[in-house]
Amino acid sequence: MSRGVLVDTTLCTGCRGCQVACKQQNKLPPEETTFFAKAGGYQNPADLSARTYSLVTFNEVENKNGHFDWVFARRQCMHCEEPSCVSACLVGALSKTESGAVVYDETKCIGCRYCLLSCPFGVPSFEWEKTVPFVRKCTFCFTRQAGGDAPATVNGKALDSEQRARHKETQTKPACTKACHTGALMFGEREELLVEARNRIRKNPKRYVNHIYGEKEAGGTSWLYLAGVSFKKLGFPMHLGERSFPSYAKAAKDGVPHVMLGVGAMLGGFYWYNQRCAEVAKKGE
Amino acid sequence: MAASFGRGAMTNHWNDIANSDCIMVIGSNAAENHPISFKYVTRAQQNGAKLISVDPRYTRTSSVSDIYAPLRSGTDIAFIGAMINYALANDLIQREYVITHTNASFLVDSKFKLEDGLFGEVKDGAYTKDTWKFQKGANGVIRKDTTLKNPNCVYQLLKKHFARYDFESASEITGTPVGDLKKVAKTFVGMSHRPEKSGTIMYAMGTTQHTHGTQNIRSYVILQLLMGNIGVAGGGINALRGESNVQGSTDHCILFHIIPGYLKCPTAGNTSLQAYLDKWTPKTKDAKSANWWGNYPKYITSLLKAFWGENAGKSNDFAYDYLPKRDANYSHMALFDAMGRGVIKGMITLGQNPAVGGPSAGQERDALGNLDWLVAVDLWETETAAFWKRPGTNPADINTEVFLLPAAGSMEKEGSVTNSGRWGQWRYRAKPAPGDAKSDLWMLDRIARELKKLYAQGGVFPDPIVNLAWNYGDGDEPDPHLVAKEINGYFTKDCTVKGKSFKKGQLIPSFAYLLDDGGTSSGNWLYCASYTEKGNMMARRTRSNLKDDPIGLNQDWAWCWPVNRRIIYNRASCDAKGVPWAPNKPVIAYDRVAGKWRGDVPDGGWPPLLKPDGTQDPKAKYSFIMRAEGHACLFAPSLKDGPLPEHYEPLESPVANFMSEQQNNPVIKIWRPEEIGDSKEYPVVATTYRVTEHWQAGAMTRNLPWLAELVPDAFVEMSCEFAAEKGIENGDRVAVKTPRATIELYAVVTPRFKPFELKGKTVHQVGLIWHFGYQGIAKGESANMLTPMVGDANTMIPEFKAFLCDVRKIGKGGVA
Ligand code: SF4
């Protein structure tokens, strides 16, 4: 039972409700932005960061039918089926859960940032500006997903079973998917979403390119995308192959840490690592 | 729309958009500015509906549309005129609907004509209107020709009028490529003129904020009536309201010419209640016309009882004399003009930010400096509240005393909000307001009570204040339930109405029970039935299921005016025998066995015009009960600027009017003729609009870091072609200049804007977002510094959406 999200960019109106809902859910501080010309003035912030786990990109492109189109494609952690970030992590701070989310445990993280380098989608970010930085990325609202039942009453009125079910459904789905009003973000079982995606393409071959991004990319991801233009035009990495990254890396894996863990880096890291443990301990209090 | 149908509101409701077969978004960018509407638009599209986006630039709405057509700002009438002409010329109209429910068959005065762009004589800035009337028979009833052949019938006049708007002529005006125009017409008309199909129009300020804004809407009305799209599921003309409760505030008379429930504000000539009623109660001699406004006496008397309670009685004309009588126009521009002249000395603004939102905002800011005092009630210190310390001003030079009252946000107080679809929805307080912030109800309650105390000591005319019925509880916070109940209304004595007995103090079940003898009070007759002995109907939260409610009326969710009727004019969804045009999505249907309508609350409970055998039913009434003639108006004589929409150029335009000699709407008021831009000096068309990420004048969003982050700066959008001509690149700083002001902002150079070809002349258009000002986290220059002070002939809404400017590069990208 692995869940995912189907992003149908043809339904997205670029309202960015999901982007703000993400900030709200994760209590992320704002970024001080200025007019960002590169993506036509609308997209902001410019990129994913430790303060921005999801970002709607704005793309002025030609669609598959040769017409001008303005396509919005949100980006966030893809929650890979076999995540390279997980296998790159020496201490098991990142893990793929059964429900599909790739989650991060900051109490284990030693700050080596291998995950940043290993991710084929350039997702994880580092809190560079902090004295005790952590790695940050989309959590797939793991805690929401694990949420409990609806309250018995709302505004002093008892909820009936249907209202309770609806309440639970909306409160346990990822915040972005709850915010999305057009149906561009569909949360569900990955297998079912794949069937749905295939159906949409089959029923409407003129609307979509025949490609479910994330079905096979890098061994498959929990987040899946449909579009009416080639994903290349939307800035998605195109040559990831169908094998997961960890499977390539397996053979070389033993070698990697030796290369990266230079002695200097190690020494420099000690002071920092101690600070971090203190910080983590403080948070736990 | 009131002039056409009888009520000025969204005909259908948000959910109903999902029932449409074809949705045309024009004068609106709903995906950006009414994002939630796209929940229903998307649903309709998934059921096979086509979405058409008509806009000067390719927007986020266009990005999900099936057809996009550009048009130059201010040319809707030519655009829609071409669609109407296409429908009439090819007989693609719903003929039976048109004959049954509209005034197509009415015979117009034989001397009525359009000449040189004028519908008759204009004297002292107004039409004499002597030919704008229908022919009447000896019995006083309007003469009709239901064969629609008489050359004086409305249908024939329409045909003649719109024949001039062929695709090619329209395209020269609008700049829309002929192919796009044809595609829109063929799709919309082809899809929606069939009885079983429906098409809807979603519009907003892009339609209304013009010197001919009302006539823009009139062109939609005519198209929709010809298509048989009014009153039906998935049809209608849907005026998308810009704020969550603007429908509610309009219903409760935020506009200067009305008092609650769209009753007319008394004017100086209405010296007694009887004189007022004689002037405003519509009359008809046609027995088949319900003429609902014939109930005027009941509504105004009940309103006066709500205002002055025991102090309003037969002996004092129900305190009618207490009502102020207006003798002038008090619209936004007139008020600021009076402030500028020092006539108005004090102002309270609640949740309004005219220093950003008003036309020629620079002059409005100056006008504020002429006030003795200003009370600004808002969640933040807005540009209006801070006008005295704005950039370039020396606070020492300003004598206005400014009071800033912190207000509670909508989540911090209890009460109702009426959405665009006329649904009154009750909301609860989610959390207490921070600090000293208070609800506006609290503030107004304190002001009123204090005024009562002061006037009790004497004054020029203290009675209206001293005698005001004012009782909203003893708590610190006035009780919003008492307010809602007063709006609904009470019986003020024991009485029997329509065979039912009521006790004094009981809540009135619906406006059908209101009396004109002082036996009832109602703060707003339209809301009578919203809070009854059954409880607060606006607080209902029961969803319906698809099986019992296939068109999603959701009659047990909240409450909808009037009398919980979800789709107004719904009797037009049936033919003359009461059978729905669209059996697959019926709004109502007449049940012959039970002798009553089923489905939505019918717009008038009378039986349909014809019996099943085709004979007239003597008990029947026409379907548009809010019009004295009982029919929807294809021809609308009550407006100031013509019974039919005719294309005029915006006050500032780059071209001559290709349709006639008459360049502009002939009856508009021009406040400052010296400030009108000339197309030689200002060759570029400009318009203003909003983005999803910011809200109106920006106080509520530019102060929120998460939203400021998304759109941190003001910008102006322009085509790649125009930018190349001017040497401007994406992200450059540019200056935009009009005779009113020059402002600096970032340039967005985009293929989403394209130059327009107007009879061989290339005209460029740019668009500015208007949310910005000098306060808040995200600051920028206000686009309204540039906009002209001129308004619609009927409503006086300013022409924000089409004016002339010039654009110049001032700095490389990134340079502030
Ligand atoms: S997208 Fe990157 S960060 Fe997310 S799971 Fe895959 S490898 Fe890890």
Ligand code: SF4
């Ligand atoms: S909330 Fe939905 S429609 Fe809005 S930007 Fe996100 S994915 Fe697109």
